Amino acid sequence: MAEIRPPRPRAKIFTNENQNLGFHQCRYGYKNVADLEGVVAGYAKAKIPLESIWSDIDYMDGGQDFTLDPTNFPANLLRPFVDRLHNNSQKYVVIIDPAIKKEAAPPQNESVGLFLQRNGTNYVGRVWPGEVYYPDFMSAHAAEYWARKISEFRRTIPADGLWCDMNEPSNFKDWEPLNEYDYSSYRINNTGIHRNLNNKTVPVSTVHFNGVSEYDAHNLYGLLESRATHDALLKDTARRPFVLSRATFVSSGRYTAHWTGDNDGRWEQLAQSINTILNFGLFGIPMMGADICGFTGNTTQDLCSRWIQLGAFYPFARAHAEKTTARRELYVWESTAQSARKALGMRYRLLPYIYTLMYEAHTTGSPIARPLFFSYPQDANTYGVDRQFLLGRGVLVSPVLEPGATTVDAYFPAGRWFSLHDRSPAITLQTGKRVTLPAPADSANVHLAGGNILPLQQPGLTTSTARQSEFHLLVALAENGTASGKLFLDDGESPEMGGVGGNWTLVRFSCNTEDSKGIITTKVSSHVVQNSYAPSRTLVIGKVAFMGLPSAPKGFTVYVNGVELKAARTKSRTNGVFSVSGLSLLIGQQFEVKVVTSH
Structure with a gap:
């Protein structure tokens, strides 16, 4: 018999940059292909970025995995729609549930090792398609079956990612006690009603491959399905897979992204999304988000606007709503559309920085979204901050979390902090302090800590467009005149991210300042660690x-690689920001930009 392969404990993630880091739109209740087309067109008309459109179980024939509704989502309409998405550098993601309809499964005598067992036969549960069997993902045989079904489905509809839902696993069927496991004294009390362990799931007396009891292995089911789905997509596409899973366990971050589940469209859950996402980052699942604008309940214009101002900075940014709710795509209200354009515009500018954070998560296990104490452990006042967060070590997000708020009470650790929206003069603090910030209706407060260098690109309606634009470096000096940063680049699709000998580029940036008799020299330079990603030889x-x-009463003199820049158009100072433009510095070549300030 095949051995059970334990999940690898390394801090790695495999995720497709183009899909994962863009903005995603989903709704349980998109009626047909025309409805999907209308949503995509609505985002384009409103000039709001849209990376992927998703389908919930609406696309299935009677709730069955690997099928299409022949009336509303027939292949002859859905496939051309997906092809048009791909031609526009957009993606299509579909939901799959782990349960296989009983009538669609292989016969009992051909399904040995495929499905969970109870009392010597395939366990029969009930979910959306009716009576079902549950694949036993501990079995290599079941993983091969799952991979084959995914590959067959993708020959009809080349979905770019798979969303694993209902994989606790969920079960609507009543159960009959079988053995002592079903009579366990343990109870589930997260809602205060002390539910039996079998409530809404497969009985704990169910048996996995090699005789492993569901009582012992229940919490592994989502992880094992994520791994099987990840491996199936990798085999079928030879590209880095994109998987989203509702159920997770230790090491799930290697195989899947995660979201907070069916959150309500309420202000309390907008705020609670922050600490949930931060916790999962610390658990080793960095690609994490919440349903923007809420899944259940009818949200309001104000709440939805504030939610996208926050959600645009979730590592995984997706809007998703339940079918009985009022439509809430980001273009429905103009004020929300304005917030979305502004917030997602900044997210897309930050894509090189965020992707570099993904590389850090992949190689070191550091979260993408981080609590303040992660970067400022010496400041005990950061320990309880759960209404703000950092992207990496440098970008501080301080959102509005209450209705009608016109200010935000934000905590800033010691140092310099610059607004990323208007590049306003720094907040400079010798010790950490709470600061009351104005809260414009169309944006969250986002600040950059002094001492950081951000690689930026120009915003676009897809990440593919943004990736092709020129880079800018934003250098935020600490009080001692230093700063540092880095940039990781690869194609976003190769199976190994930054692997040994792989096709990738890593550049480190540093900045230092010297004062010699009133002449202040600030020098930013690059160090190319590796440059095997071919576009790095042309990206500038x-x-x-x-x-x-x-300040410079006598002006600034700029040198690029030791040569003084003479053209006046290359230098400007606006709102305290000094810019050197018109450059053409290749990412893959080391350079030096020196600014001499005369007094």
Whole structure:
């Protein structure tokens, strides 16, 4: 018999950049292909970025996996729609549930090792398609069956990712006690009603491959399905897979993204999404998000606007709603559309930075979204902050979490902090302090800590468009005139991210300042660690902007790789930001930009 393969404990993630880091739109209740087409067109008309459109179980024939509704989502309409998405560099993701309809499964005598067993036969549960069997993902035989079904389905509809739902696993069927496991004294009390362990799931007396009891292995089911789905997509596409799973366990972050589940469209759950996402980052599941604008309940215009201002900075940014709710795509209300354009515009500019954070998560296990104490452990006042968070070590997000708020009470650790929206003069603090910030109706407060260098690109309606634009470097000087940062690049699809000898580029940036008899020299330079990603030889940095340079009564002199820039158009100072533009610095070649400040 095949051995059970334990999940690898390494801090790795395999996720497709183009899909995962863009904005996703989903709804349980999109009626047909025309409805999907209308949503995509609505985002394009409103000029709001849209990376992927998703289908919930609506696309299935009677709730069955690997089928299409022949009336509303027939292949002759859905396949051309997906092809048009791909031609526009957009993606299509569909939901799959682990349960296989009993009538569609292989016969009992041909399904040995495929499904969970109870009392010597395939366990029969009930979910959306009716009576079902549950694949036993501990079995290599079941994983092979699952991979074959996914590959066959993708020959009809080349879905770009798979969303594993109902994989606790869920079960609507009543159960009859079989043995002592079913009489367990343990109870589930998360809602205060002390439910039996078998409530809404397969009985704990069910048996897995090699005689492993569901009582012992229940919490592994989502992880094992995620791994099987990840491996199936990798085999079928030879590209880095995209998987989203509702159920997770230790090491799930290697195989899947995760979201907070069916959250309500309420202000309390907008706020609670932050600490949930931060916790999962610490658990080793960095690609994490919540249903933007809420899944259940009718949201309001104000709440939806504030939610996208926050959700645009979730590592995984998806809007998803339940079919009985009022439509809430981001273009429905103009004020929400304005918030979306502004927030997602900043997210797409930050894509090089966020993807570099993904590389850090892949290689070191550091979260993408981080609690403040992660970067400022010496400041005990950060320990209880759960209404703000950091992206990496440098970008601080301080959202509005209450209705009608016109200000935000934000905590800033010691140091310099610059607004990323208007590049306003720094908040400079010797010790950590709470600061009351204005809260514009169309944006969250987002600040950059002094001492960081951000690689940026220009926003686009898809990540593919943004990736093709020139880079800018934003240098935020600490009080001592230093800053650092890095940039990781690869194609976003190769199976191994930054693997040994792989096709990738890593560049480190540093900035130092020297004061010699009133002549202040600030120098930013790059160090190319590896440059095997071919586009790095043509992608350029077109602009370097400095925040926190001292004033210069006698002006600035700029040198690029030791040569003084003479053209006046290359230098400008606006709102305290000194910019050097018109550059053409290749990412894959080391460079130096020096600014000399005369007093």
